[in-house]
Amino acid sequence: MHLIFIRHGDPDYSIDSVTEKGKREIELLGKRISKLNATEFFVSPMGRAQATAKACLENIHADFSKQPMKVSTMPWLREFSYDIKDFKTGKNRIAWDWLPRDYFGEKKYKDVQKFFQTKSMKSGNIEFHYKEVCRGLDEILASYDYNRIDSKIPLYNCFPHISKEESLIDTHIDPEQKDLDEKNLVFVCHLGVMFVMLSHLTGISPVQLWQGFFVAPSSVTIVGAEERVPGEVVFRIQQMGDVSHLIGANEKVSASGFFGNCLSI
Template identity: 30%
Template sequence: MRLLFIRHGEPDYEHDCLTENGVIQAQKLSERLDKTENVAAAYLSSMGRAQQTGRIFLKGKIIPAKTCDWLREFDVKVSDPDWPDPVPVWDLYPKNWTEIPGYYDRKAFADVPAVKQSELVKRYTAACEGLDEVLAVNGLRREGGVYVKTDSHDKTIAFFCHFGITCVMISYLLGVSPVIMLQGLSAEPTAVATLCTDDRFGDKVNFRLHGFGDISHLGNVADSGINYK
């Protein structure tokens, strides 16, 4: 199985849609996917900017598509000593979060006081359960830290969503703390992350990350005139 986690195009956050520049980015993304991927199914965040990005790709295609609220941006806020108010979980001060051992553990992160006072675990659990439901429908059932083949799973599935939720889903598939991914990764608009199953070991498989933050479809910024920010 091949999973594509795709960030939306350049956003107009105030109106939750794409800017003109974002529409161009989404069109270039669509052209890239048409040439290089055989997408069997698409799942879209319920937020407008991801919906618009996905619909540009889906236009004129007969591809099953479903909107999932658990794919919305992972905009959970947690407290940090150097901020007066809670901040997005990807904006913690390095000198603070790196000194908390629990943030590095895929299970113990849930017991960090700042996390327990937030909705992080609730949202994380919903995302993991949502992803597992999608994979189960497409031939992979979660058992512990691996997936068991229950049907043919030789297909490509695209998720049109956001940076934060992408980090969360990848952390779950790789078995690492989501905080590490949220603090350590970065993705430009329409960036593509690709994970594939390692099918060498019989009916039980795990996922491998084959690429993150790929914006090769946008070309050279000097030639395209597209603003990546």
């Protein structure tokens, strides 16, 4: 199984949609995604994500040989823009983009089980919102027979796709691997909530992801299921923030969400 996370196109936050540049981006993205054998789409209710999903689906549905795509709008896939209190400034803010010294000065931010226990995170009930997203993702995975073993351990049970004998063979250096589960679930959403889901799947604090990683508008992040023990799966990032559909068309990569310019090669 693969989980494909797509950030919406270059945003115009004033109208909750995409800019003219964003329209070009999602048109290119749609052509790319149409080549993917997607199983199901899950989409944020916000306008910029809906516009991005629409561009992808129009390209998929242009191929009349394909069955209509199943699409679900999930309220919890909205941007993770819940207000918290910044006790240094006395103002409200979002839960990420801390100044470097403020981020590195709080040890709990690096702990996936403790980051929401800080005074600022508690002020915005971030634990509730984080767990709401994690629960929503796990419910989707469970519907495909991937059941989380423990809320604190990113390990999932599933119907075995490999035998015990196959599990004893080390194949990790082989350039071609057996596709154990061909399902591809697509999530069209936002940087903030995407990193919450990646946090849940990898056991890394979302604050570390918010602070240390960036994915550009219309980018594609691919997470693959690894089954080395029959019936036990972990998820591992294969591609993160890929924008090859933009680079190949000479469309400049948007830096929206990054404090500086984006270099793309």
